[in-house]
Amino acid sequence: MSLADALNETPGRSGGKCILMHIRDTLSEVDRATLDKWNEDTRAFTAPKVAKALRASGHTISASSIRNHRAGDCPCYGVHDGPR
Numbered sequence: 001m002s003l004a005d006a007l008n009e010t011p012g013r014s015g016g017k018c019i020l021m022h023i024r025d026t027l028s029e030v031d032r033a034t035l036d037k038w039n040e041d042t043r044a045f046t047a048p049k050v051a052k053a054l055r056a057s058g059h060t061i062s063a064s065s066i067r068n069h070r071a072g073d074c075p076c077y078g079v080h081d082g083p084r
């Protein structure tokens with residue numbers, strides 16, 4: 001993970017959710033449904049594509065955060081960074 005990514009990961013990491021799900025919480029109902037659709041069709045909507053779209057709408061997120069969530073490797077699934 002790059003330093004820039006590490007910085008992106010830091011804010012809002014609480015409550016057992018990753019940054020992607022924190023952003024999802026702030027979205028409108030329509031956008032939330034869109035994001036859910038993207039997360040189902042991961043081949044058409046790759047992590048970099050989704051990250052780019054989210055960043056274009058003013059959110060701070062890296063493709064790796066999306067990839068981690070899709071892989072089940074994020075706080076949503078009880079996986080945390082650092083020593084356990």
Ligand SMILES: [Zn+2]
Pocket residue numbers: 017018019020021068069074075076077
């Ligand atoms: Zn997650």
